Amino acid sequence: MSTLMSGAEAVRTIAQVGNEPDWLGHWRLQAWESYEGAPLPDRVAHLWRYSEPEKFLIDKVEPLLPDGSTGQAVDPTIVRTLSDKFASEATQGLAGLLIQQDMRAPKFSLEEEWREAGVIFCDLSSAVEQYPQILEKHLGKQVSIEESKFAALNAALFSGGVFLYVPSGVEINAPLHAVHQSNQDLAAIFPRTLVVLEEGASAILIDEYGNTPDAGSNGAAPRVIAHAVTEASIDKNSQLQYFNVQNWGARTRSHYTQKIHVGRDAQAVSGGIVLGGIYNKADIRTELLGANAYSEMIGVLLGDSLQHFDNHTEHVHVHSHTYSDLDFKVVLEDEARSAYTGLIRIDLEAADSEAYQENRNLLLDKQCRAESIPELEILNEDVRCTHGATVGPIDEEQVFYLMTRGLPRRAAERAIVEGFFAPVLDRIEDKAMHGRLWNYVRGKLETKTNR
Amino acid sequence: MSDNSHPLFEVQNLKVAIDGNEILRGVDLTINEGEIHAIMGRNGSGKSTMAYVLMGHPHYEVLDGSVKYKGLDMLDLDTDERARLGMFLAFQYPMSIPGVTVAKFLHSALKAREESGEVAVREFRTNLNEAMNLLGVDSSFASRYVNDGFSGGEKKRLEILQMFMLEPDFCILDETDSGLDIDALKTVAEGVNAMRSEQRSMLLITHYQRVLNYVKPDVVHVMMDGKIVRTGGIELAETLEENGYEWIEQELFQNTEATGIGTAEA
Numbered sequence: 168m169s170t171l172m173s174g175a176e177a178v179r180t181i182a183q184v185g186n187e188p189d190w191l192g193h194w195r196l197q198a199w200e201s202y203e204g205a206p207l208p209d210r211v212a213h214l215w216r217y218s219e220p221e222k223f224l225i226d227k228v229e230p231l232l233p234d235g236s237t238g239q240a241v242d243p244t245i246v247r248t249l250s251d252k253f254a255s256e257a258t259q260g261l262a263g264l265l266i267q268q269d270m271r272a273p274k275f276s277l278e279e280e281w282r283e284a285g286v287i288f289c290d291l292s293s294a295v296e297q298y299p300q301i302l303e304k305h306l307g308k309q310v311s312i313e314e315s316k317f318a319a320l321n322a323a324l325f326s327g328g329v330f331l332y333v334p335s336g337v338e339i340n341a342p343l344h345a346v347h348q349s350n351q352d353l354a355a356i357f358p359r360t361l362v363v364l365e366e367g368a369s370a371i372l373i374d375e376y377g378n379t380p381d382a383g384s385n386g387a388a389p390r391v392i393a394h395a396v397t398e399a400s401i402d403k404n405s406q407l408q409y410f411n412v413q414n415w416g417a418r419t420r421s422h423y424t425q426k427i428h429v430g431r432d433a434q435a436v437s438g439g440i441v442l443g444g445i446y447n448k449a450d451i452r453t454e455l456l457g458a459n460a461y462s463e464m465i466g467v468l469l470g471d472s473l474q475h476f477d478n479h480t481e482h483v484h485v486h487s488h489t490y491s492d493l494d495f496k497v498v499l500e501d502e503a504r505s506a507y508t509g510l511i512r513i514d515l516e517a518a519d520s521e522a523y524q525e526n527r528n529l530l531l532d533k534q535c536r537a538e539s540i541p542e543l544e545i546l547n548e549d550v551r552c553t554h555g556a557t558v559g560p561i562d563e564e565q566v567f568y569l570m571t572r573g574l575p576r577r578a579a580e581r582a583i584v585e586g587f588f589a590p591v592l593d594r595i596e597d598k599a600m601h602g603r604l605w606n607y608v609r610g611k612l613e614t615k616t617n618r
Numbered sequence: 619m620s621d622n623s624h625p626l627f628e629v630q631n632l633k634v635a636i637d638g639n640e641i642l643r644g645v646d647l648t649i650n651e652g653e654i655h656a657i658m659g660r661n662g663s664g665k666s667t668m669a670y671v672l673m674g675h676p677h678y679e680v681l682d683g684s685v686k687y688k689g690l691d692m693l694d695l696d697t698d699e700r701a702r703l704g705m706f707l708a709f710q711y712p713m714s715i716p717g718v719t720v721a722k723f724l725h726s727a728l729k730a731r732e733e734s735g736e737v738a739v740r741e742f743r744t745n746l747n748e749a750m751n752l753l754g755v756d757s758s759f760a761s762r763y764v765n766d767g768f769s770g771g772e773k774k775r776l777e778i779l780q781m782f783m784l785e786p787d788f789c790i791l792d793e794t795d796s797g798l799d800i801d802a803l804k805t806v807a808e809g810v811n812a813m814r815s816e817q818r819s820m821l822l823i824t825h826y827q828r829v830l831n832y833v834k835p836d837v838v839h840v841m842m843d844g845k846i847v848r849t850g851g852i853e854l855a856e857t858l859e860e861n862g863y864e865w866i867e868q869e870l871f872q873n874t875e876a877t878g879i880g881t882a883e884a
């Protein structure tokens with residue numbers, strides 16, 4: 168670290184400023200040592216075939232530290248006036264909202280009804296203070312220090328963050344929305360989200376990353392390195408819908424680790440809306456740990472300019488009678504690059520399981536490139552499993568057909584792209600959520616159609 | 619055809635190649651406002667090629683000739699510009715656009731024609747329902763993906779539905795009649811007849827005479843090997859129905875023998 172403070176000092180500062188319990192301070196230090204001690208990932212190892220680990224090192228930027236501001240629970244109406252973006256219908260119909268900038272001064276709100284039911288929705292730092300036992304039990308259990316060098320880095324340096332806890336039997340019928348903004352130039356940021364659903368609980372969470380486009384020097388996007396982690400544990404018979412919106416700015420490098428553990432009779436729908444950043448790598452894994460555990464994973468990726476994306480997904484069937492379905496769609500323009508690798512692993516004990524995986528890539532320009540590699544580790548033969556992958560250019564006959572109806576080329580391409588994504592997003596039954604996710608995608612498409 | 623009629627559409631000496639093969643070898647065609655012309659010809663004679671070229675399909679290379687519509691030179695314009703000027707093609711093989719609903723598709727097509735880029739949703743819905751009723755298509759049509767999993771007949775109806783909604787001034791219908799059972803054919807023909815007006819012209823491409831029992835053309839052309847080789851009235855279609863195309867070939871052949879050149883205009 169080039170800054171005045173050593174990593175270990177930074178970790179101690181975070182623990183001190185946050186008034187954190189000893190176990191957490193120790194964990195952070197251990198994580199930092201693990202990060203420092205671990206060699207850079209081997210490019211030959213399959214997870215790093217497509218990206219350079221050096222790009223995610225933080226020695227040329229300043230890791231952001233907490234400033235002592237703790238989470239502030241506020242009246243929902245106040246949160247709604249925080250920024251124009253959230254002033255309008257974006258906040259309507261939400262059960263809760265959490266906004267933080269540079270991992271600091273989180274503002275959050277939760278509808279009365281759910282607070283009374285025992286739901287917790289706040290930043291992790293506040294949660295550590297108020298609910299240390301719950302945190303000690305769950306933090307770092309899905310994404311541990313051992314997971315990877317960069318996951319350890321997040322454990323050492325995260326602050327702010329998001330904590331969602333839904334007690335047994337509580338079903339939240341409206342979405343919760345968390346926003347992590349990074350605005351400081353030449354900074355490293357470590358967003359972390361922890362979701363715990365107890366037995367029979369249900370929740371929908373949109374977790375959004377972004378930065379103000381002109382927060383860097385001379386009105387450019389800020390230069391940021393983001394190491395983000397999401398871990399979720401969903402107990403028996405619970406239902407989670409988790410949507411991660413990667414809307415980082417044009418000069419952010421992002422590394423992301425997501426893990427969801429799905430218990431017996433529980434259902435996880437998880438989605439990635441991948442739009443932002445310049446150099447991005449994500450490792451996403453859902454483990455099916457009990458009978459009838461169900462996972463649906465969707466991905467919508469829209470890349471342009473020189474954006475680099477490296478997405479790896481895993482569906483791990485640990486228990487018998489489990490179900491997974493993945494639908495990941497990629498559209499690239501200009502000179503964007505995407506590598507997708509998708510593993511289906513069916514353990515020896517996971518008989519009678521079903522696993523489906525589909526990755527389709529649509530290329531709008533000659534210079535963009537996409538790779539798609541399905542990976543299967545099927546240790547039990549008593550399963551049903553299919554996978555499909557395609558990479559292809561836009562169909563010129565479709566473009567022509569639309570143009571004969573009066574659509575200019577750009578609009579025709581846009582219609583085809585929207586149509587390409589539609590079956591993925593249409594899997595989301597909740598109408599309001601469906602509309603919200605479309606808005607992110609359309610937001611990016613809009614800037615393209617109009618240029 | 620009256621003498622004071624205005625040409626809406628004029629093709630002169632159109633020569634077109636694809637992958638270096640000359641497919642259209644000098645087509646001349648003039649269509650006046652309000653007229654319906656039929657082009658008949660066997661498979662492979664170049665009818666669809668002509669339809670595509672008139673709409674500006676990028677894969678075809680125009681070697682020579684001109685295409686004028688409303689006095690404007692179409693060959694300089696992109697496909698979408700031609701469409702917004704009022705040209706329309708009902709495809710022989712309509713493309714499917716998965717993920718895009720019929721309603722959304724039509725709404726965007728209409729919006730593309732408006733200066734403001736806006737078309738009121740309610741008014742649009744009303745018009746769409748009306749058009750669907752008229753063409754006897756189920757209301758579920760609107761929310762299905764464009765041509766995705768449609769039967770042959772449904773695809774043709776959707777082409778006509780689009781023609782209804784977009785209200786073009788010049789319609790090219792490429793074998794809209796083929797592959798339809800008699801009921802579907804009648805519905806489609808009724809749609810076409812309902813669209814008939816003083817200002818609107820149509821080019822009906824077909825290789826059966828059958829549709830001409832329902833839609834009466836003003837002029838009938840025969841295309842063979844990339845050229846229009848005969849032009850006449852409805853009786854030309856009737857002769858073709860009875861005698862097929864061989865007699866024209868024979869006449870053309872004799873003509874070639876006699877003159878030593880390969881042209882034969884009726």
Ligand SMILES: Nc1ncnc2c1ncn2[C@@H]1O[C@H](COP(=O)(O)OP(=O)(O)O)[C@@H](O)[C@H]1O
Binds near residue numbers: 636660661664665666
């Ligand atoms: N894309 C193409 N590539 C090569 N040849 C083509 C292509 N399209 C049409 N042709 C050829 O052009 C000729 C005319 O075809 P077409 O216009 O489809 O005839 P029609 O519509 O009258 O049946 C045929 O010989 C056909 O094989």
Ligand SMILES: [Mg+2]
Binds near residue numbers: 666710793
């Ligand atoms: Mg044809």
